[in-house]
Amino acid sequence: MTAGQPPGPPAVPEEQGVGVSVAVPSVDAAPHSQPVAWRHRHLLDVDVLSADETELVMRTTDAMREVLGRPIAKVPALRGTNVTILFYEASTRTRVSFEVAAKNLSADVVNIATATSSVVKGESFLDTLRTIEALGAGMLVLRHAHSGAPYLAAEHFGGSVLNGGDGWHAHPTQAILDLYTMRRRLPGGTVAGRKVVILGDALHSRVARSNIWSLTAAGADLWVCGPATLVRGLEAWAGSGVGPASRRFTVTSDVNAALRDADVVMALRLQQERMSGGLLPSLREYSARFGLTRERLALARPGALVMHPGPINEGVEIAPDVAEGIQSVITEQVANGVAVRMALLYLLAGVRGPR
Numbered sequence: 372m373t374a375g376q377p378p379g380p381p382a383v384p385e386e387q388g389v390g391v392s393v394a395v396p397s398v399d400a401a402p403h404s405q406p407v408a409w410r411h412r413h414l415l416d417v418d419v420l421s422a423d424e425t426e427l428v429m430r431t432t433d434a435m436r437e438v439l440g441r442p443i444a445k446v447p448a449l450r451g452t453n454v455t456i457l458f459y460e461a462s463t464r465t466r467v468s469f470e471v472a473a474k475n476l477s478a479d480v481v482n483i484a485t486a487t488s489s490v491v492k493g494e495s496f497l498d499t500l501r502t503i504e505a506l507g508a509g510m511l512v513l514r515h516a517h518s519g520a521p522y523l524a525a526e527h528f529g530g531s532v533l534n535g536g537d538g539w540h541a542h543p544t545q546a547i548l549d550l551y552t553m554r555r556r557l558p559g560g561t562v563a564g565r566k567v568v569i570l571g572d573a574l575h576s577r578v579a580r581s582n583i584w585s586l587t588a589a590g591a592d593l594w595v596c597g598p599a600t601l602v603r604g605l606e607a608w609a610g611s612g613v614g615p616a617s618r619r620f621t622v623t624s625d626v627n628a629a630l631r632d633a634d635v636v637m638a639l640r641l642q643q644e645r646m647s648g649g650l651l652p653s654l655r656e657y658s659a660r661f662g663l664t665r666e667r668l669a670l671a672r673p674g675a676l677v678m679h680p681g682p683i684n685e686g687v688e689i690a691p692d693v694a695e696g697i698q699s700v701i702t703e704q705v706a707n708g709v710a711v712r713m714a715l716l717y718l719l720a721g722v723r724g725p726r
């Protein structure tokens with residue numbers, strides 16, 4: 372149990388996680404009334420999460436899945452809380468998933484698409500934040516093209532900030548739902564010791580960066596594979612910062628070596644909107660050399676999981692028959708995303724105090 376836990380008995384008996392134990396909140400009740408060992412007011416990236424905290428998120432997500440299975444998939448936990456969703460970039464699943472999650476917790480949800488807001492009239496980022504706060508927002512879900520924008524928001528916004536993706540930097544809720552999906556599907560319920568491959572455009576990918584942190588911290592044998600131009604610099608990323616010195620992490624352009632005996636293969640979209648040119652000879656060439664086809668997938672372990680954060684460019688980074696094949700858990704990732712975001716909104720809403 373980490374420090375700072377309020378006094379009182381746990382809401383439900385302690386459950387055994389993988390190597391750690393956590394007290395899971397009773398999610399029908401308001402978050403403030405729960406004795407939960409969670410200290411983060413914001414969720415900006417996964418690098419600040421301890422093993423216990425990750426376990427707590429996983430267990431709370433289980434509780435939210437149980438809520439989602441009820442005839443009325445709703446709890447009153449966030450009644451009276453305004454969750455504002457401010458996206459400066461295109462999104463379908465992340466935005467909708469946060470909206471559905473907040474509504475399932477009975478929050479009041481406000482959606483701001485910047486293309487139709489005063490941002491187009493030149494309103495600054497900080498003015499927009501001040502306006503949103505004055506209009507009553509208690510929690511802010513932010514997606515921004517600039518890496519670091521949620522960190523700036525967290526310094527100025529009075530409530531909680533959840534990073535819904537910032538530039539190339541981080542996408543914590545995606546990494547957490549990816550971890551959750553793997554744990555549910557892998558025998559033994561853990562990624563520890565499993566070979567996980569992130570295949571594709573890791574350079575421009577905030578999904579890859581957050582996943583590198585959470586998966587190596589969870590003990591996975593993580594491989595990042597793509598053309599040399601699209602995986603450069605990632606070794607240094609994994610080696611920086613705090614965390615176990617023994618992180619298992621390989622960066623390669625050898626797709627056969629990466630896929631051989633893999634337990635999980637996560638394909639990434641080629642983020643062409645972030646490329647200034649010259650990084651790839653052609654889409655066809657990329658697809659021929661790095662696309663996840665059935666033949667390539669056969670190098671992995673039988674039954675290896677196929678994942679993708681979406682949106683998918685079928686026929687480019689992944690073949691349609693693989694994306695829709697029996698090994699694919701892509702739609703499960705989307706469904707789990709709702710429960711994970713419910714859990715995170717719930718846990719963050721329980722934390723108050725100075726910025």
Ligand code: NCD
Pocket residue numbers: 464465536542545577578639640642680681682
């Ligand atoms: C990703 C994103 O926007 O970071 N998608 C997502 O949120 N599920 C990945 C992408 O855009 O390719």
